[in-house]
Amino acid sequence: MAQPETTPSPAAAFDTSADIAAPVAPSKDSPLEQNTSQASQKASFRDVMSCFLSTFVTIFLAEIGDKTQIATLLMSAQSHKPLTVFIGAATALIATSLVGVLLGRWLSKVLTPRTLERVTGVILAVVSVLLFIDVAGA
Amino acid sequence: MDWNLLGLSFITVFLAELGDKSQLAAIALSGNAKSAKAVFFGSVTALILASLIGVLIGEGTAQILPTRLTKLLAAIGFAGMAVKLLFFGGEAEEEEEAA
Numbered sequence: 001m002a003q004p005e006t007t008p009s010p011a012a013a014f015d016t017s018a019d020i021a022a023p024v025a026p027s028k029d030s031p032l033e034q035n036t037s038q039a040s041q042k043a044s045f046r047d048v049m050s051c052f053l054s055t056f057v058t059i060f061l062a063e064i065g066d067k068t069q070i071a072t073l074l075m076s077a078q079s080h081k082p083l084t085v086f087i088g089a090a091t092a093l094i095a096t097s098l099v100g101v102l103l104g105r106w107l108s109k110v111l112t113p114r115t116l117e118r119v120t121g122v123i124l125a126v127v128s129v130l131l132f133i134d135v136a137g138a
Numbered sequence: 139m140d141w142n143l144l145g146l147s148f149i150t151v152f153l154a155e156l157g158d159k160s161q162l163a164a165i166a167l168s169g170n171a172k173s174a175k176a177v178f179f180g181s182v183t184a185l186i187l188a189s190l191i192g193v194l195i196g197e198g199t200a201q202i203l204p205t206r207l208t209k210l211l212a213a214i215g216f217a218g219m220a221v222k223l224l225f226f227g228g229e230a231e232e233e234e235e236a237a
Contacts, residue, residue, distance in 0.1 A: 048176040055167050055180030058219075059160045060188055061212035065205030068154050068185075069192035075147050082193045084140050088147030089193075093185040096155040097164050101178040104168030116169055121223030123166040124216045127159045131213035135206050 062131055068093070151189075160185060163216065170223070 063069060072089045076082035108116055155161055160181065168177040 044172070047172040051167075051171045051173050051176035052180040052183075054219075055164070055171075055177045056184045058212050058215045059163055059181050060184035061208040061215065062159055062163065063185055063188040064191070064208045066159075066188070068151055068158070069188055071150055071154055072147065072189050073192045075143075075150070076193045079140070079143050081140055081143055084143045085147045086189060086193045088144045089151040089189045090186045092148045092151035093155060093189065094182050095152060096158075096161050097178055097181040097185060099156075100161040100164030101168040101174050101181070104165040104170075104177070105174050107165070108169040111169075117223045120166040120170045121220045123162050124220035124223065127163050127166070128213045128216035128220060130159050131209050131216065135209045135213065 062127070155185075167219075 068089070072085055076085040079085060107119065111119060164177060164181045167181075168174040171177050
């Protein structure tokens with residue numbers, strides 16, 4: 001009486017294996033998906049590059065001759081170990097950038113887009129005023 | 139490796155940069171940008187390159203890149219971005235103009 005119950009189980013096992021082997025159909029969709037993702041990647045790549053370059057240029061220009069640069073220069077001159085000072089400074093700069101970017105991300109989630117634009121506009125205006133003060137005082 | 143010196147330089151620079159212009163700029167730019175990663179890498183590359191130049195050339199940076207001029211250019215750049223965001227509504231406005 002127990003035998004008829006046990007016999008279907010191999011068949012069931014075959015069924016499941018067939019199910020597992022079945023997903024061949026989605027591969028037809030994948031070229032399309034690749035095409036669309038490539039197209040969006042191209043558009044976003046331009047965005048990413050413009051983001052990267054504008055950030056790089058503005059921050060680089062702002063930081064040349066800034067107090068951080070002077071501090072690293074003094075420390076490396078004093079210790080005669082420029083590499084150690086550079087590694088320490090670089091790690092610190094990565095950390096502060098990360099903190100800044102994470103704060104920015106968080107702000108963008110919390111605020112509405114219009115408010116975010118106003119807030120970032122004000123922050124950038126403050127940054128530019130600080131730089132103008134530096135220029136006037138230098 | 140001189141760990142004391144490493145720690146000292148890390149702490150000095152970290153404290154100097156907290157709330158500094160470049161960090162404020164990173165906050166502002168990443169909040170509005172399409173890609174926060176791009177802003178992060180742009181910021182890090184710029185800062186590290188600036189430090190590297192500082193360590194390598196020392197006082198000579200002032201002769202190669204006049205500090206006041208670079209700061210003035212940066213100030214104008216940031217002011218331009220600020221004006222665009224505050225008075226022209228950034229992204230949404232651009233899309234409307236394009237349409």
